[in-house]
Each structure stands twice: as structure tokens, then as C-alpha cells.
Amino acid sequence: MPIEGDALGTLTYDSAVTVTFDDRMLAHLQVVVWAKLRRGEQFSFTWAEGQPAEHRRTSVWIAPSIPLAFRYDGIDVPEIDQRWIDALMRAANSAGGLRPLPQPEAER
Template sequence: MGKLTYDSTMVVDFDDRTLAHLHLVVGAKLRRGEAFFFSWKDDPGAGDGRTSIWLHPMIPIAFKFHGGRSPSINRAWIDALMLSANSAQGLQLMPEPEMPAHTGSVEVHE
């Protein structure tokens, strides 16, 4: 499990694959100076509710991956997450869609 640390006060676990996709979407938004909400459904062990945080270029955020290898990136998931991030509701974490057979995956090296 990777970790997303928000404002040095909140640490949230996400699997490395999910975290890699969030890293790309959040990074793109913050590089453009855009602030937005990010929401996800909590793990049942954390109460089974929802959490929403305000992401802003001036609020520190860190992505800590558990594994040493970067996962392949599903372009369809990036597109769906980015569409969500650009909506009035902000970025909503959603399940990964199947990769279209013709596009495959994209390798991202950090």
C-alpha cells in the first residue's frame, strides 16, 4: 500500500496502482495552479464513510509508493479521473475501467 500525505496531518493508504494514477491527475491540476476537491469512499475499517479534501498548490501533498516499480498506466482511467477532477464536484476516486484493447497501457517512469 502506498500513502498519500496531505498537509502533513492526514495520511491515507491507497494501493500503488491507484496512487500512480492519482499522482498524474493531481500533479497535472496543481501544475496549472488549479485548486479542487478530491473525494473517496473510506475503507470499511475507517468507518465506511466518505472523505473529501481541498487540494491547492500551496498545501503540501506527498505520494509515497510501497513498491519500487512504476505500474503501467491505464489511459482510460486517467481520462475518466481528469474529467471528474474538472467537474464542479471535483476529483472522485472511481474503479479502474478496463483498458481498451487498441490503446493498451502507458509506461511512466518517475
């Protein structure tokens, strides 16, 4: 489910579930996840995998006691877009929970 670019990192949840994201998307998800976990907040995280004809959806419960690892393909830290963080945080705080969202378009 790479979102953009060539560098594909992984998020591993509880040593049992691994999903691949573009490094840039993964970096933004990590900022949101770490912020919520630092505050001791629990929340759901849902993503889709596969081509449109074979989409599968996975949803996990993120809690401070569950091991979570972010592994990046590249060594460069992607530039963080605060508008994207804000959009992802709003999703994480909603009843639907965190989900990968496209980067917001630049304001004109």
C-alpha cells in the same frame, strides 16, 4: 481503502491527513493531481475509507500551496492507463471533484 493488488502506498495531505491506496491507483491519482497543480488549478478530492458498514468520507481542497506527498510501497512504477487518467481528470474537472474511480474495462 486499497483498490487492488498488494502494494499499498499513501497520500499525505498537509502533514495532517494520510490515506492508503493501492500503488496502481495512487500512481494514476498522482498523474492527475500533478497535472492540475502544474496549471495552478485548485480542486476537491474526496474518498471513502473503511468497510461498507463503517464507511467514512473525507474531502480535502487541493491547492498548489498545500503540501502533498505520495509514498509508494513498491519501487516499480505501475503502467499508466490513459483511459483511467482521462476518467479521473473528468472527475477532477467536475463539480464533484476528484475521487477514486475503478480502472475502465478494456475496449473490445
